[in-house]
Amino acid sequence: MISFQPQSTLSILDNDFYKFTMQQAVVRLFPSAMARYHFINRGKHSFPDGFGEALKARIQQMQFLQLSAGEKQFLRENCPYLDPLYLDFLAGYRYDPAEVTIKQHGADLDIQIEGHWYRSILWEVPVMALICELFYEMTSGQRIPDELLISQTAAKAKQFRVLGVNVAEFGTRRRHSYHVQKQVIDTFSHEGGNMFVGTSNVHLAMLHQTRPIGTHAHEWFMYHAAVYGFPQANVSALQHWVDVFRGDLGIALSDTYTTDVFLTHFDKMFSKLFDGVRQDSGNPIEFADKVIAHYNKLGIDPLSKTIIFSDGLDYEKVARITDYCNGKIGFSFGIGTNLSNDVGLIPMNIVVKMTETRQMNGQWTPVVKLSDSPEKNTGEAAMIEAAKTILKIKN
Template sequence: MRYKKYMVTLPSILDNDFYKFTMQQCVVKLFPKAKARYRFINRGRHRFPPGFAAALRASVETMAGLKLSSGEKRWLCQVCPYFDPVYLDFLQGYRYDPSEVRIEQEGEEVHVFIEGYWYRTILWEVPLLCLISENFYALQNGQRESDETVVAKTKQKIEGYAKMGVTVAEFGTRRRHSFHVHDLVVKTLKAHGSPFVGTSNVHLARVHQTKPIGTHAHEWFMFHAAKYGFKMANTMALEHWIDVYRGDLGIALSDTFTTDEFFEIFDKKFARLFDGVRHDSGDPLVFADKTINHYKSLGIDPLSKTIIFSDSLNYDRVQTIAEHCNGRIGISFGIGTNFTNDVGLKPMNIVIKMTEAMPESEAWTPVVKLSDEPMKHTGDEASIALAKAALQIN
């Protein structure tokens, strides 16, 4: 299948991951004067074709016209009762400001930077990654598999998960091949799979009448480290989440400053209030054992809690994890690129991460992520060393 060069655009302001909106409501409520900086990280060292920056800029400029429709607002009111009317009114008035995004190209390298008030810039990450990915494939004129093949492969996967007896969600917005493929995948999952429980993409959840899924991302904890210090970051991030959502959206992300550090503060209060935790880096089997043992140490039945696994999953990895956890703790799986960019081309490995935060009336402060997988650490060397020293991490 051959592609012509065309303008890559997004269909809706809701074409974004759910956790961006859930975090945005918190930022609007708690940190309205905070600012943030982000940058694009090309983990896969992909080589960008000539003219890529111009094509991406053109796509970004079109985003200024996106706005929440009345129908979308009514739908959010119905399916997300924890979004209060003030936030939904704010979201209806929100417009992307392309001046918050800087795009540069030097040969085959592309650099993307975002800066502005956090309550505004928080929505840029996922759509920008979508546009980078789709523009990359469109400009290369790559030949992907047919729609029929994409549907057949997706159907085969969801039927396999059904036989395995696990539930799965689609988490592939950021590195999808294209919106068309993404839409096709979610449509197929909804039509053919009882194990399918929802998607992280809010627009596609609405279109295909399924559940939007997500809570918070690493940047939530990274900002709290800039505001309150590394030792208090996890605690304050969870406390603030509870303050806003009062028991809803109860899956906690554990690996911003390593899982071991997280479990030091994940006491009985948090462990009972949160429905479970999400795994996003490191050995999933080791993580499962640590989580199960931690709940047991607090006198909590692990089977009353859930681990959401979401790190680079495919069928074989899911099967291995499911066999390891069966009968020991509740599990579910968020599958991303293997759903939305399994089209016969090399998937992109790209991320956008917060690099600095400016809490209210304070200076710009570098932020870091200390993943359970060292290759996923983000931040400058000095800041990473400072975080490790503060948290006594080797």
């Protein structure tokens, strides 16, 4: 039997910020909704014997996490759009490991998360982070030493600083380890100057007194498609976001059902109200052209809006996007794996995605994502084809 002890150094805020913002919206609007998530091994990684049991032990430790008074105060002072009722709810929230089912079949791993959406929504990111950290531990992967990690991260910070761009760290879910991610943010905090604008990891944002960054994820739109239908998914998801946050957290994710479809729904009201959009798949230059043309068509100055680029970024890609977008539209970057898992080992290519949702006393309904990069599509094949037909998507 694998023994474990509560780890007091862990934090319930060691998660991406958009999980908490979405949780507030779900608590307020959809408290009866149920959700299922599944682990997808995109990289076809082979898991060593005993991995499933070791992961279960790590998951068990999560039940001891709770919001501290200091963490609650940090959220109260830095995130005024998180209302007092939600902060009180979060203070009482505890992870329930019974919501996570883990099975290992040879080198394959099967993970399902199921529960009320307002509860199960917090599992995705820490489960992925635990998988990555445990995988490197159990396969004896030797990463670069801290001295080299710090020096190469400092060099990246200098490159971005010289380029004159805004960069946020988005690497929690596929980080090598908590230690590596913290070292990266330590270094960016000291070396990045005004270039470094924050991190998606709320716990590390608090430690470094920087901004927690994020709004919503694909699951927000996937749920709305299941409940309101594919033609109304984007509009209902955006409207409900506005209903909860009243203009705060104004970066909209555009590619749950392709950017082309999203922009047909992103009318003048939403285009004016939201501060910008996030690019998470497809060709970033083509995306920029589409978004700039969209704002121009509506009579909105693209320079008053922002694109957050967040898809597989490294310095070369950031430099190319910067050169193209300068003077045309506002832009910023969220960089994940290239910061939190650039340690001389092959980064894991894994995701955990919502696969089904259920309303109170209803049936489970499959949900899908139709990305600007078709290889990132998720969901049942029949439902994907139905969505493509209804939304007239050809790829």
